[in-house]
Amino acid sequence: MKKSALFAIIILFAVNILNFYDRNVAGAVVEPMRKEFHLNDTQVGLLGTAFTLLYAIIGVPLGRIADISSRKKLLALGVLIWSALTGFTYFAMNFSMLMIARLGVGVGEATCAPTATSWLGDLVPPHKRARALGLFMLGVPVGGALSYFFSGPVAQAYGWRMAMVLAAAPALVLIPFLLTLHEPERGAAETHREIAPTGSMWSVLKIPTIFWIIASGALLNFNMYAIGTFMPAMFGRLHGLKVGAAGIATGVVWMIGGVIGGLGAGWIGDHIIHTRKNGRMQAAALIALIGAPFAWYGAVQGKGALTAAVILWTIAFATLNSYYGLVYSSIQDIVAPAQRGATMALYFMAMYLCGASFGPLLTGRLSDLFAHRAAEAAGSSVITDAARAIGLQQAMLVIPALSVALAFVLYMGSRTILKDIAKRQAAAMVARVS
Numbered sequence: 001m002k003k004s005a006l007f008a009i010i011i012l013f014a015v016n017i018l019n020f021y022d023r024n025v026a027g028a029v030v031e032p033m034r035k036e037f038h039l040n041d042t043q044v045g046l047l048g049t050a051f052t053l054l055y056a057i058i059g060v061p062l063g064r065i066a067d068i069s070s071r072k073k074l075l076a077l078g079v080l081i082w083s084a085l086t087g088f089t090y091f092a093m094n095f096s097m098l099m100i101a102r103l104g105v106g107v108g109e110a111t112c113a114p115t116a117t118s119w120l121g122d123l124v125p126p127h128k129r130a131r132a133l134g135l136f137m138l139g140v141p142v143g144g145a146l147s148y149f150f151s152g153p154v155a156q157a158y159g160w161r162m163a164m165v166l167a168a169a170p171a172l173v174l175i176p177f178l179l180t181l182h183e184p185e186r187g188a189a190e191t192h193r194e195i196a197p198t199g200s201m202w203s204v205l206k207i208p209t210i211f212w213i214i215a216s217g218a219l220l221n222f223n224m225y226a227i228g229t230f231m232p233a234m235f236g237r238l239h240g241l242k243v244g245a246a247g248i249a250t251g252v253v254w255m256i257g258g259v260i261g262g263l264g265a266g267w268i269g270d271h272i273i274h275t276r277k278n279g280r281m282q283a284a285a286l287i288a289l290i291g292a293p294f295a296w297y298g299a300v301q302g303k304g305a306l307t308a309a310v311i312l313w314t315i316a317f318a319t320l321n322s323y324y325g326l327v328y329s330s331i332q333d334i335v336a337p338a339q340r341g342a343t344m345a346l347y348f349m350a351m352y353l354c355g356a357s358f359g360p361l362l363t364g365r366l367s368d369l370f371a372h373r374a375a376e377a378a379g380s381s382v383i384t385d386a387a388r389a390i391g392l393q394q395a396m397l398v399i400p401a402l403s404v405a406l407a408f409v410l411y412m413g414s415r416t417i418l419k420d421i422a423k424r425q426a427a428a429m430v431a432r433v434s
Helices: 003-028 030-037 041-068 071-091 095-109 112-121 126-136 139-158 160-168 171-179 201-206 208-239 243-272 279-300 306-321 323-334 337-356 358-377 385-395 398-433
Strands: none
Touching (some): 003 095, 003 112, 003 139, 003 171, 030 041, 030 095, 030 208, 030 243, 041 095, 041 112, 041 208, 041 337, 041 385, 071 095, 071 112, 071 171, 112 126, 112 323, 112 337, 126 243, 139 160, 139 306, 201 208, 208 243, 208 279, 208 306, 208 323, 208 337, 208 358, 208 385, 243 279, 243 306, 279 306, 279 323, 306 398, 323 337, 323 398, 358 385, 358 398
16 A cells, blocks of 8 residues: 555544544533533433434535545535534533534534545555445544543533533644645546446435445444443443543443454455455344344443443444444445445435434433333432433433344345445446447
């Protein structure tokens, strides 16, 4: 690999770290923020849902722009917008201002996935893409972990507003580095150059496997955003941790589990593709199924079993994070280079509208419902902290159930992807001949 390509991958990885650092900072400081503005868990979930709804919708036109214009400039603008709005949260005086800030972060972050994944597809050849995309998507656990590691303790020491300012600051360094990168031509890493396909950006929806991949993304994102929003609160309520310690415990889960899952998936994906063209999807299905019982046992651990809970959730999170390198590289196996930005935008729109937007909101709603029932069962007319702990614990059991559904959907996708890979290769051959 050329040094310029490696440097570009590192910078894009750093951008994605900041992407998920800023995305998760609200979850890291959710308890002091909730108490200051007197929010319930449904309102906390609504902040995440509003973010993902706008993120999903605005991502479609941004994905199309990423296919026809400078990905570098578009991504740099996105970093600027999401960092500025993260910093703006410092001035929030009520729930409405919190909502406006999170919506602005969603607009900026919607540029990251379509631009960066399309760019990476032009930096490395097909047989190395699982590792490159797996490395890029390590930004999810590394960025999330760093956010929890730093934001929780900063919020405990200096207040949650200062944690928001800290989250915005790295953009001042990253944007200049990003603008120095050389952007490759579309299709530059293909074995044979492909002529840009004709037709609308929606034509990729004619590919059967795309529907299974979209469904899998919705299930995965429900789980990931439920975890990102409520895991610090769960550790705090169930295990008696303050916001700083809860952030560190969550950071351990994200860092260790995410890195192991991401690197392991990249290695598996690039090796199994030599023997099975649908091996990446099959591996993703099996790993998702393995993770379900670990998530269940992690959720049911009671007070005094913090170590066991952290270990179990770390394993469960590793299985969830293995998804990215395996499935994102599968998308590029069935989509032409000139349509990758638009495809990722459509995929993200569906997975966020149908998954991430419901994850925080429905988990929060379930938590409030179960907390109310727990309070009634205890004979209390008010929802106590103990009832809130029980409610959230029971709500988090939705995660292992959806992990089983995720495994099934990925398996179904592995059954259609062979034909879709063959169709793409045949179309590319016809285009070269003509």
